[in-house]
Amino acid sequence: xxxxxxxxxxLLSACAVAVPFETSRTTTEAVSESAPEGAAxxxxxxxxxxxxxASLAREDGDADALLTAARLMLNSGTRxxxxxxxxxxxxxxxxxxxxxxxxxxxxxxxxxxxxxERAEALMALAPRGIVATGLGNGPLxxxxxxxxxxxxxxxxxxxxxxxxxxxxIGDGDARLALSVRAGAASVCTLAxxxxxxxxxxxxxxxEHDVSLRNAGPxxxxxxxxxx
Numbered sequence: 001x002x003x004x005x006x007x008x009x010x011l012l013s014a015c016a017v018a019v020p021f022e023t024s025r026t027t028t029e030a031v032s033e034s035a036p037e038g039a040a041x042x043x044x045x046x047x048x049x050x051x052x053x054a055s056l057a058r059e060d061g062d063a064d065a066l067l068t069a070a071r072l073m074l075n076s077g078t079r080x081x082x083x084x085x086x087x088x089x090x091x092x093x094x095x096x097x098x099x100x101x102x103x104x105x106x107x108x109x110x111x112x113x114x115x116x117e118r119a120e121a122l123m124a125l126a127p128r129g130i131v132a133t134g135l136g137n138g139p140l141x142x143x144x145x146x147x148x149x150x151x152x153x154x155x156x157x158x159x160x161x162x163x164x165x166x167x168x169i170g171d172g173d174a175r176l177a178l179s180v181r182a183g184a185a186s187v188c189t190l191a192x193x194x195x196x197x198x199x200x201x202x203x204x205x206x207e208h209d210v211s212l213r214n215a216g217p218x219x220x221x222x223x224x225x226x227x
Contacts, residue, residue, distance in 0.1 A: 081142040146213075
């Protein structure tokens with residue numbers, strides 16, 4: 001599914017991951033306890049796990065956990081994207097989100113040499129997840145912070161007759177409202193109740209409009225996923 005957009009999103013997906021970094025029991029257990037059974041069994045679940053781990057790592061001031069989250073995202077099979085000409089385009093070279101998280105880990109650790117060395121090694125790695133096969137490319141991923149009350153509006157092109165989905169995940173206590181329209185018809189409308197909203201439908205036409213709003217109570221980084 002092709003996205004054309006006004007600034008703000010992330011898309012994600014797939015792969016098995018190796019995690020060599022140690023994390024604190026507090027951060028790791030918090031993620032495990034809050035994740036549903038079999039949480040990392042799908043591409044979207046794996047990307048969400050990395051995103052949630054990064055959020056908790058910041059709360060705990062845990063540099064190792066943040067490096068682990070960066071590696072999870074790097075190996076998720078998703079492709080980093082940027083906004084170009086109102087649409088999302090794959091980013092070549094280093095993954096900007098992974099690089100940002102690795103640099104943030106160094107800051108959290110007060111430039112500890114051991115953490116800095118691991119961060120540099122991580123930023124030099126190539127993704128190990130499946131980002132392209134004979135069946136197509138891995139999903140795009142784009143991240144943006146939405147202030148309280150801010151709305152992201154974008155255009156989306158789906159393939160008629162095929163199942164489509166859009167998911168949005170926020171950090172912290174954000175309440176996200178997600179809606180999808182096909183012309184004048186409402187395809188999906190989800191009220192702002194939780195940090196995780198998913199719309200799934202079988203597309204009857206190509207052109208769709210997506211609206212994502214952060215109802216607060218705080219600003220939030222939001223990850224948008226789509227197949």
